Amino acid sequence: MKAFRALLTVILFTPVISAMLGILLTLVSWRIEFLSAIGLFPLFYFHSMLAMVLFGLPGIMLLYKFKIIKLWPMLGGGLIIGVLVAVIIRLPSSAQLSDVVSMGFIGMVSSLGCWLILRLCFLLKF
Structure with missing residues (x-):
């Protein structure tokens, strides 16, 4: 039961990390207003949840x-999933290097958050 609760916590909260990173990268790269970028949160969360359920x-x-x-296999898996998502997003054509780097970074940071959540859930007897 403890593993199920930890996994449910990871499924619900890890996409928040990748959605917030997506908003931050959108703010930096597209130079849009802050409130417009925050309005993209449901869209980013939905797609992050989809990637989490299908690949993560x-x-x-x-x-x-x-x-x-452990930390290193989780980071490697996050990098692979991020690159895979970047390739899938640009599927009819090839993925650009900036997409691969940004999505790989988002995947690695999200997997770090996932690892931290799992560690805290198991250490705190969640």
Whole structure:
């Protein structure tokens, strides 16, 4: 039951990290107003949740099965998932380097947040 609660917490809160990073990168790169960027949060959260359920959840379950939920495998998995999402977004054409770098960064930071949430849930007997 403890693992189920930790996994549910990860599924609900890790997309918040990637959605906020997406808003921050949108603010920096497109130079739009702050309130307009905040209005994009539901859209970013939905797509982050979709990526989490389709790619992140099977990866976490695989790492949990082999008992290797450690920092470096989680960061590597986040990088791979971020690059995969960048390639899927630009699918008819090839992905640009800036997309791959930004989405890879977002994937790594989100997986760091995921790892921290899992560590806290298991250490605090959640």
